[in-house]
Amino acid sequence: MTEVWPMGTHRNDVGEIVVGEVSVAELAHSYGTPLYVYDETTLRSAMRGWQDALSSRLPHSRAVYAGKAFLCTAIAEIVAEEGLGLDCVSDGELFVGLNAGVPPHLLSLHGNNKGRNELEMALEAKIGKIIVDNFNEIDLLEELTAEHDEPMTVLLRLNPGVDVHTHRKISTGVADSKFGLPISDGQAERAVAKLVNIPGVRLAGYHAHVGSQLFDTDAHTGAISDMLAFAAKMRVSYGVELEIFSPGGGFGISYLDQDTPLDPAHWIETIASTIEAGCAENGLPLPMVIIEPGRAIAGPAGIAVYTLGARKQLDGIRTYVSVDGGMADNIRPALYDARYTAEIANRDGSGGPHETVTIAGKYCESGDLLIEDIDLPVSHEGDLLAIPAAGAYCLAMASNYNMSLKPAVALVNNGSTRLIRRRESFADLIRLDITRAHQE
Numbered sequence: 001m002t003e004v005w006p007m008g009t010h011r012n013d014v015g016e017i018v019v020g021e022v023s024v025a026e027l028a029h030s031y032g033t034p035l036y037v038y039d040e041t042t043l044r045s046a047m048r049g050w051q052d053a054l055s056s057r058l059p060h061s062r063a064v065y066a067g068k069a070f071l072c073t074a075i076a077e078i079v080a081e082e083g084l085g086l087d088c089v090s091d092g093e094l095f096v097g098l099n100a101g102v103p104p105h106l107l108s109l110h111g112n113n114k115g116r117n118e119l120e121m122a123l124e125a126k127i128g129k130i131i132v133d134n135f136n137e138i139d140l141l142e143e144l145t146a147e148h149d150e151p152m153t154v155l156l157r158l159n160p161g162v163d164v165h166t167h168r169k170i171s172t173g174v175a176d177s178k179f180g181l182p183i184s185d186g187q188a189e190r191a192v193a194k195l196v197n198i199p200g201v202r203l204a205g206y207h208a209h210v211g212s213q214l215f216d217t218d219a220h221t222g223a224i225s226d227m228l229a230f231a232a233k234m235r236v237s238y239g240v241e242l243e244i245f246s247p248g249g250g251f252g253i254s255y256l257d258q259d260t261p262l263d264p265a266h267w268i269e270t271i272a273s274t275i276e277a278g279c280a281e282n283g284l285p286l287p288m289v290i291i292e293p294g295r296a297i298a299g300p301a302g303i304a305v306y307t308l309g310a311r312k313q314l315d316g317i318r319t320y321v322s323v324d325g326g327m328a329d330n331i332r333p334a335l336y337d338a339r340y341t342a343e344i345a346n347r348d349g350s351g352g353p354h355e356t357v358t359i360a361g362k363y364c365e366s367g368d369l370l371i372e373d374i375d376l377p378v379s380h381e382g383d384l385l386a387i388p389a390a391g392a393y394c395l396a397m398a399s400n401y402n403m404s405l406k407p408a409v410a411l412v413n414n415g416s417t418r419l420i421r422r423r424e425s426f427a428d429l430i431r432l433d434i435t436r437a438h439q440e
Ligand SMILES: *Cc1c(COP(=O)(O)O)cnc(C)c1O
Pocket: 066, 068, 069, 087, 110, 209, 211, 212, 213, 248, 249, 250, 251, 292, 293, 294, 295, 296
């Protein structure tokens, strides 16, 4: 099948989609739907692909998986086995990473409003680095590190103010952004001036993450040049050596057959040569380079599987076919106008009649549509629908809207299957509720 599907995805001789050498129909039968399936081979080869592309071009470097794309214990264990770092944006993500055995020095903590508890947890666990975002955080760090002997390594998150060609809600390095401190108005420099005077922290360099689902390198190259010029200025003014430099993640993937993402080698070549040129121009030695792919690692490895249910034909308008999931497990279409493709997974209808339908979720919002106007073989209630490229930012943003049960997650690998998260139960829905009986 096409590139949007996990590696090796094909149809077996009865026409069922097979991922990781396991039939999707069989998985749906075992675990129910909605179901998310990750192919371990695709996941690991994406991790290796980024890691190898980076280390073959820049020996002093590290690929770090941005866990917010999708994190659970099994994924964190694979990250650790592959030797990647893990980027966290909350104490919860730190907990999952630490609990899964990711070495603390490979963890980093991001966030535009890190709480005292989150910083304390990071300091206590002696994680690799904290990416400082704002002045409140600098004051908190000063206070919290006062008693620590070993200084905490920090990077300063810069807002380079570059324009990004992606959806507004996933642009993070534009001038008007809640992330990082602007270089242009002097705030970033003020942060450096404060950080160098705090004995409990060691400012080792700079970070920016300019946006997500990017199909060109312009935002990265623009940001890198501005950041390196800033780094050189800070070296002269405050003696801060540039040891670590991170242009973040944001590497786009294919959701639709016509999408044209750049491959890791292309991204890395552009990033590396821009960093080399910027360092040469500014008289800086080459720093350790960290990249932070999230979507590009988890996205292509995962598919969502639904069962088709109610059909509603509105004459002259459209035909809605509803699935047993929707915005509670994948809010991206509603949030970002994200577009997906899909195929009937339990039989190959490609030779038969087709129709144009809109795939609706089952939740109580008119906007809960997963795919508008897709051409599919004529389907029946009970058919399975598989959506590819569903591995990132779907389950990670899942909710219990309408008291829905969050889906199970299966990991397939070369013919074997492992359930890595069970489906929620009704008991899970009320496990945090406190009744009068508890209080008496
Ligand atoms: C979200 C995020 C990433 C990952 O972004 P992708 O688009 O999934 O690659 C990397 N770094 C930071 C700081 C982030 O917030």
